[in-house]
Amino acid sequence: MTILPPDPDLTALRFELARLRAARGWSYDELASRSGLGRRTVIEIEQGRTIGTLRTWHALAHALDTPLDELFSTLCRGHDLPGPPQD
Numbered sequence: 249m250t251i252l253p254p255d256p257d258l259t260a261l262r263f264e265l266a267r268l269r270a271a272r273g274w275s276y277d278e279l280a281s282r283s284g285l286g287r288r289t290v291i292e293i294e295q296g297r298t299i300g301t302l303r304t305w306h307a308l309a310h311a312l313d314t315p316l317d318e319l320f321s322t323l324c325r326g327h328d329l330p331g332p333p334q335d
Contacts, residue, residue, distance in 0.1 A: 253330070256323035258299060264322045266294050268312045283311035 269279050276294075280287040284307055292298045293308075300308075309316040324330075 254324075254327040257325045258323070259296065260322040260325040261320070262294050262296050264319060265308065265312075268314060268319075269294070272312070279308070279311060283307040 269276075272278075274282075276287050276290050279285075280290045283290070285304060289298075289300070289304065290308075293300045293304070305319065306316060309319050312319075
């Protein structure tokens with residue numbers, strides 16, 4: 249029997265990206281410049297038209313000075329994180 253994990257909350261991830269960008273007062277252009285990504289890439293990720301690669305998210309996390317694991321933890325909103333239970 250295969251037990252599949254819950255679906256990741258991709259909407260929460262892109263909303264977190266938008267929140268972090270807005271909290272810094274950055275435009276799409278600013279985040280694109282700081283991350284080395286194209287403006288169109290940033291817009292399409294934030295608006296949910298594409299998910300991006302791990303390399304893309306790594307660049308975004310560095311630009312936002314946010315740990316990648318903290319950013320990706322939003323994928324588990326609505327369900328428990330994998331691993332042993334936390335006390």
